[in-house]
Amino acid sequence: MRRYGAPRIADRRPIMLGYQASGAAPIVRGRPVENPETVATAIRIGNPVSWQQALAASRESGGWFAECTDEEILQVQKLLARTEGIFCEPASAIAVAGVLKDLELGRIGEGSSVVCTLTGHGLKDPDTAIAQSAKPVTVDAELKAVERAIREHLPK
Numbered sequence: 001m002r003r004y005g006a007p008r009i010a011d012r013r014p015i016m017l018g019y020q021a022s023g024a025a026p027i028v029r030g031r032p033v034e035n036p037e038t039v040a041t042a043i044r045i046g047n048p049v050s051w052q053q054a055l056a057a058s059r060e061s062g063g064w065f066a067e068c069t070d071e072e073i074l075q076v077q078k079l080l081a082r083t084e085g086i087f088c089e090p091a092s093a094i095a096v097a098g099v100l101k102d103l104e105l106g107r108i109g110e111g112s113s114v115v116c117t118l119t120g121h122g123l124k125d126p127d128t129a130i131a132q133s134a135k136p137v138t139v140d141a142e143l144k145a146v147e148r149a150i151r152e153h154l155p156k
Contacts (some may be wrong), residue, residue, distance in 0.1 A: 014115075016063040019098030025067045027055060032093055038072045041129050042091035042120055045146075064107075067098040074132055076100065077122070087122035087129070 020028050024044045025037030033046035042044065048054065058065055070090075077093035080086040094118035102108045122129050139145040 012024070013061055015056045016061040017098065017102070018058055018063070018065040019094045020065060020067050020069045021073065021094060022069045027051060027065045028067045032124075037145045038073075038089035038090075040073055040094055041091060041125055041128075043094065066098055066107075067100065068094050068101060072097045072101065078132065081122070082150075086118065087093075089120035089122055090128055091125075092118035092120040110122070122134045 018027065020026070021038035021040045023038040023041055024033055024040075024046060026036075026046055026048065027031045036044045036046040038044050042132045055065070055097055057063075073090045073094050076097040077088060077090055078086075080088060080093060080096060095118060099108065099116055108114065137149050
């Protein structure tokens with residue numbers, strides 16, 4: 001992160017934020033989590049190898065670590081799919097969940113530019129998405145039937 005300041009690729013350094021699932025939040029808690037548990041399986045880590053580097057990046061940039069509940073993570077996973085057409089895994093959805101929470105709490109200033117990295121596709125963890133989804137709709141393989149089903153299921 002520091003190297004971007006030297007050659008003037010950017011005129012200021014980004015503030016680095018980190019979000020962890022409440023059931024697996026060793027950096028937030030300041031100690032390892034012996035039996036981490038969260039729906040966000042890719043971040044179900046009780047003692048991350050790069051803990052100190054992540055904490056240093058956050059502190060040096062004026063950032064912070066915070067946590068999100070599984071419910072918040074899953075709500076945002078659904079929100080991203082419904083409103084943006086992005087099907088990400090829960091471990092990616094936590095980035096947006098954390099930002100939304102920090103915006104609501106006033107921790108991130110109005111007008112701030114925010115970048116969230118969502119690297120994990122929802123198919124990496126399809127069982128979680130299926131468990132919280134409505135039952136699939138079955139229609140005849142005819143254009144009129146498909147159009148009708150789409151119209152009937154659009155949000156009002």
